[in-house]
Amino acid sequence: MRITEILYNSIRRLNVNHNNKYGKIEPNKINIFIGENGSGKSTIIDIIRSLSDLSIIPSLPKENPLSSSSPFYKVTFDDGEFKFVSSSGSMNENNCLTKYLGCRIMDSDSTIFYGDISKFNTDENNKILRGIKFKLHNQIHYKTYSSNFITEPNENYIDELNKIGEKLNGTYNRTQNDDGTTKEHVPVNSSNLIITNDNLIETWLEEDKAMPNALPLSWFPSGWRSYAEITSYLMSCNNGDICLLEEPEINLHPRLQRLLLTRIEEISIEKDLQVFFSTHSSAMINANFSDNISIYHTQGRSVETFGDEKKLLEDLGYKASDIFQANCVIWVEGPSDRIYIKHWLSGQNNNLIEGVDYSFLFYGGRALSHFDLDDNSSDMISILKINTNSIIVMDSDREKRNDKLNETKQRIIDGCNRENTKVWITDG
Incomplete structure (x- = not known):
């Protein structure tokens, strides 16, 4: 069993809009959701988890949805079957709108529930939804980092x-x-x-x-125990199952996190598992080396396929100085530029520290022709791969005010504009 598509609208904070343009995810074999706290990672996990635990459903629809944006989600599988949940205001005029939710639950073309459920009373919902379940044959499994540790070895x-x-x-x-x-x-x-x-x-x-x-x-x-907890748990699942993991990197240092990801991929292939997990870890960003793995950046209101590592790292709060690199690199032609710029910076903020807040790199004359901001070129050195927060300072080298810049400088300017990177061309 494999999920091939997830559609959603007005689910918690995700995809709240006026035009009913639905959020959409087309999952891979392994799916990593990275973002800061409250950005929607667990929301995606909970959408899938609700298919085996209906008690989660009341917590998913946005509490105050826009009138033109009805909350719903639809999960489609590789056999064409789908699970659909939508919500609205209470259907029973005697029920309080703040305490009850109108809900339709469909298992493919069959409606298995249509009526009011309680937003907050779990015991009442257990009675209302007693006997109602999706046809999944216990194939969805969930493990959170807070699960009890195994105490007896196996x-x-x-x-x-x-x-x-x-x-x-x-x-x-x-x-x-x-x-x-x-x-x-x-x-x-x-x-x-x-x-x-x-x-x-x-x-x-x-x-x-x-x-x-x-x-x-x-x-x-x-950390050793957390690693073994997760990997042995995945090995215990049946072939073809769907596995959900919340923040499996907890207790693991970065190298062990990467080992864990490698092992998760090995197990998923061996047992044909589909895995979804949430994380805050930057160590997982390099996971997009594999065709089996997709990374998604959760951003509070949307979930996007990973593409902008700078934006993701900023959202997570990582700084280059966390790994003893300067938070910003200022690219200049030579040492005299460093003297001038340091002097001007001290006039703006005397607390900035060279080597922590910023560093200088010299590109020296014609060497600039070997650099670019596009990391897809095998012939060029990517400036942003050296430091994603870069500022480039170049002399215009014009003889007259209206002369054109040379080809290298114009290429760098175009790259900076494309990558939203700061660049300063002196007047001459």
Whole structure:
């Protein structure tokens, strides 16, 4: 089973408009929704989750929809079946509009519910919707980062950690000598982690290679446990299932996040899973290397296919200085330009720090002809790949005021205008 299309309108904050132009997503095998808090990541996850848990439906339609923009969502599958939910004001004049919601629920061409549901009373809705469900055969699964940790180890869980054993800080590779060569006598079970009969885990560590440490699972780093929780959970799903993950990167450092994404893709291919997950992590942005993965930028009112990494990083609040790079690069021709501009900057804001708030790069004369703002050219060096916040300062080199700029300078100006990057051409 695979979702091929999601249409939505006036669902929470997403796609609230006057012209009923619907929001639309055509999901891939793995679908990553990145954005700041409150931008709509969980809304997309909840639309899908509501197909297996109808209690979520009352929370989805916008509380005060525009009269010309009725809330609804429609999820279509690869077999042509679809699930449709729309809402309106209360259908029963005796029900309070602020407490009840008119709702139509359709399973393809069949209406399985049409009437009022409570906006806030879960127990009442359980009675109203008792026995009503979509035909999904329990194929949608949901896991949030706040799920309880596994306390007793199992073979699948430990196997997932052993697969990345060399990436787990401090563990000892029992198959190799200290110089990296393979040992003559490799243990029959050479795994870093082995479950004992009393549910402890034998763990070989770099500082204690002679014998293992027997540790309970609860003593393991939270990041290791989170990784194994997610990957072993996906391995437990049936072939063809749809899996929803909320912020799986919680507790994981960036390298482990990338390992997790690689493993999610491997499992999704092996078990033919379709995966949807929300994240705040910039480490996931580089995931668009794979044809199996689509990234979406949630922006509060809309969900867009990922395209503008600068805008996404700004929304997430990342700064280049977070990774010890300057937040802005000023491109100048030579050292004297740096002296002038630093002097002028100090006159505007004496708190700006060179090397943190800004740095200078020199392109020196004809070298500018090798730079561009388009990162699709294999012949040019992309200025924005060096730093997405760049300002370019160029001498016009005109002999007369009305002379044309040379081809290189005009190309750079056109690129800056196209990429919304600041550029300053001196008068001459």
